Amino acid sequence: MKSKLRSPHIGLSAYRLNPNQDNPREVAFAEQWSKEQAEGRVLGHLIGNDFTVRDATVAATVIQWLGSNVGMSFLEDVIRSEPKISQYLTQRVGEALRKARNMTPPLRKTSQ
Secondary structure, eight states, rough: OOOOSSSSOOOTTTGGGGGGGOOOOHHHHHHHHHHHHHOOSSSHHHHHHHHHHHHHHHHHHHHHHSHHHHHHHHHHHHHOOOOHHHHHHHHHHHHHHHHHHHHOOOOOOOOO
């Protein structure tokens, strides 16, 4: 029987999200996925709202894996294989950096 699980969307390797581990990218990917799911996004659109606990666990595991060293290597290979992806990411990162610079207050000079 299928259930309408909304939260938590935690992968099989949640132990790797422990603050004592050194996996900041995995944490970032897992936290963003959990946030997206808490807002009712993505998984229901991908496979329908009657997804199972197993469906949610598999999806969360894959998303967390993308933040791991092996997952990041996979993403880098994909980006290298398709120039349009690289161009898109370069443009988006440039926009994000410009926005961040505009939001960051200038450093004040201190008298010596």
